[in-house]
Amino acid sequence: MIIPAADVPTPGMPPGPAASHAFAPGTALPGAPGLLDLLDVFGDDFVRTPHPWLDLLRASTPVHHDPGTGLWLVSRHRDVRRVLLDPDVFLPDNAQDAVTSLPVAALRVLARAGFQLPPALANNGTDSHPGLRQVVARFLGPRRVAAALPTMEYIADELLQAARARLDAGGTCDLFASFAQVLPCRVLMNLLGIEGIEPATLIRWSDAALELFWGRPTVRRQMELAGLVGEFHTWLSATVQSGTAAPDSLIGALARHRLPGGERLHPQTATSACFFVFIAGQSTTGQLIATVLRWALAEQGMWPRMAHEPGLAQGWTEEVLRREPPVTTWRRVTAQPVELGGVELPAGAPLLLALMGAGSDPEVFAEPERMCPHRPNARRHLAFGTGSHRCPGATLARAEAVVALRAAARVLPQVRLTAGDTDPPMLGLLSFRAPLRVMVTAQ
Numbered sequence: 001m002i003i004p005a006a007d008v009p010t011p012g013m014p015p016g017p018a019a020s021h022a023f024a025p026g027t028a029l030p031g032a033p034g035l036l037d038l039l040d041v042f043g044d045d046f047v048r049t050p051h052p053w054l055d056l057l058r059a060s061t062p063v064h065h066d067p068g069t070g071l072w073l074v075s076r077h078r079d080v081r082r083v084l085l086d087p088d089v090f091l092p093d094n095a096q097d098a099v100t101s102l103p104v105a106a107l108r109v110l111a112r113a114g115f116q117l118p119p120a121l122a123n124n125g126t127d128s129h130p131g132l133r134q135v136v137a138r139f140l141g142p143r144r145v146a147a148a149l150p151t152m153e154y155i156a157d158e159l160l161q162a163a164r165a166r167l168d169a170g171g172t173c174d175l176f177a178s179f180a181q182v183l184p185c186r187v188l189m190n191l192l193g194i195e196g197i198e199p200a201t202l203i204r205w206s207d208a209a210l211e212l213f214w215g216r217p218t219v220r221r222q223m224e225l226a227g228l229v230g231e232f233h234t235w236l237s238a239t240v241q242s243g244t245a246a247p248d249s250l251i252g253a254l255a256r257h258r259l260p261g262g263e264r265l266h267p268q269t270a271t272s273a274c275f276f277v278f279i280a281g282q283s284t285t286g287q288l289i290a291t292v293l294r295w296a297l298a299e300q301g302m303w304p305r306m307a308h309e310p311g312l313a314q315g316w317t318e319e320v321l322r323r324e325p326p327v328t329t330w331r332r333v334t335a336q337p338v339e340l341g342g343v344e345l346p347a348g349a350p351l352l353l354a355l356m357g358a359g360s361d362p363e364v365f366a367e368p369e370r371m372c373p374h375r376p377n378a379r380r381h382l383a384f385g386t387g388s389h390r391c392p393g394a395t396l397a398r399a400e401a402v403v404a405l406r407a408a409a410r411v412l413p414q415v416r417l418t419a420g421d422t423d424p425p426m427l428g429l430l431s432f433r434a435p436l437r438v439m440v441t442a443q
């Protein structure tokens, strides 16, 4: 594949290079199996510079057993795609399991809040999945998203004007906390008809759920997180069971939904569906917006073009999804013994699909390390999964990132990343990765 030269900027600055690496990015990889013994998927080195590791995995051991997590890491595009497209052999059942087992005390906190996540969406391989998915997808289809564009633009503008006021007063501003995180939450509340709760509370609950189930928190932190997740669940189930949700809201639609046998949805299942939609719909999109902004601000000459050049914000968003996706991995478990990438896997083998690794597979993407906003096959990335569980929020997430990028470049044309802020804190969970700060200063 040939990438048009005009659209080939030099590889963009990553969210922040680590001070030291197990090996320098782009160097030859001698003794790969030995090196892989050092791999720690939660470690700072992997979180800050995952690509050399992913390149190594794809080239040497595309289906690799990781003793640290007990998961089989699948890193080639063709293998990840095959798994996602075969839900009978590769089940979604473990998609939301806690990666770090919860101590009894934390389980008690959750139990007191009546917390349960019966299979509803991402972790549902049963025949109730297609119908439930349809209910959710109706709120997120292209027409609903197109109709929501003016709202998105209005919210984006309001948040950015506040950021501009701070910058005009001579200060700095963190576009992650003040903008990237807030926009998706407010848009989601609007789309799904959620009322009576502060966006900041929903954001705190959603981030806590991600960390509790996809992180490696200490026992003390697990207790704090379980408290927050319990509050989230209590509020959600009360809202679901109160019967007061507007008929045209997601909760109203779930209340009307009938399962394949004609019975009503159990309130726990409706709560479980909402729980996943809320965390999928806000945290991940906020992470995407933060990454998109940071890379666009860091790339020489990119920011001034972003507001006005047709298609640039779309192309840039797509490249970030391919190369630096917020959802870096997703899980499946084998239903039966199966061969994958030359490895014989037993039944019950938990897999970690490297969606990020697939997006940089040179078998599919020429010069994968380059950010090419008009790469013809960019959409072959697997950042939203594929097959029967493919993300139904993809249109919404893309639209929000494009609106955010264009609006920020228009309202804040003179900003740059604050000098010295090259190494921001990173969210480094098993499946979620993004910069947690986008500090800008007026030029």
Ligand code: HEM
Binding pocket: 084, 092, 121, 122, 123, 133, 136, 140, 188, 276, 277, 280, 281, 282, 284, 285, 288, 325, 326, 327, 330, 355, 382, 383, 384, 385, 386, 387, 388, 389, 390, 391, 392, 393, 394, 396, 397, 398
């Ligand atoms: C950049 C933002 C997002 C990314 C990268 C992302 C990524 C993903 C991925 C990788 C999956 C699993 C796909 C699979 O198993 O094949 C998924 C599922 C899902 N996502 Fe997203 N997502 C994003 C935003 C959203 C938004 C905005 C919503 C809703 C408002 C959403 C709702 C869902 C739901 C409900 C599922 C489960 C679908 C099913 O199992 O049928 N996501 N997402």
